[in-house]
Amino acid sequence: MIAGPFDSLADAIVRQMSLQLEDMRHNGECSLLLGIIRAHASLADRVSKSQETLSVARKRAGAILTVSRPKPQADPGLLQRTQKALEETQDAIQKTQQNIALLESQLKDITTKSANKDELRRAALALADKENASREELVELYHSISGVHWDQPDLGYVLSEEIAKPIRFSSCVDATNQLWEMINM
CATH class of the missing domain: 1.20.58 (Methane Monooxygenase Hydroxylase; Chain G, domain 1)
Structure with a gap:
């Protein structure tokens, strides 16, 4: 080339x-x-x-x-x-x-x-909200049937199978003592 x-x-x-x-x-x-x-x-x-x-x-x-x-x-x-x-x-x-x-x-x-x-x-959050709402409704229903109302927010209630009526308490120690008294009766 x-x-x-x-x-x-x-x-x-x-x-x-x-x-x-x-x-x-x-x-x-x-x-x-x-x-x-x-x-x-x-x-x-x-x-x-x-x-x-x-x-x-x-x-x-x-x-x-x-x-x-x-x-x-x-x-x-x-x-x-x-x-x-x-x-x-x-x-x-x-x-x-x-x-x-x-x-x-x-x-x-x-x-x-x-x-x-x-x-x-x-969807899971909505389901959890529905479950919480139904629990709240059940608690409200129980309270309306049992006559227990949360009128005093500083006091709590303990319900027991052996005890027919709720126990009012202002501290955990007080509630425990009341339960033992009722059980020992």
């Missing part, structure tokens, strides 16, 4: 594209496309400058020639490498989209589970 003036440029472009591909793997897809566009523009600029230099040299030599714009000889490997890089980019984008979809479904599952836990907790 004959080395042309654009071989080093093509190699530089390939190196730059491989760096950009690595950047794309870390979510730099736009920078890869921007690099390809810049490389194409740079290559077109160099071709036009080379043609201008060639035209000036021919005029100085006395040859009057019309210079037609030659097609740049593209490296077939460059096109293949570019195509391969684009395919890898598309594959990486598809994998990223799949990962995003998977993460979104996991987030939805976690949100649903969290909502279910909150709902279960609220």
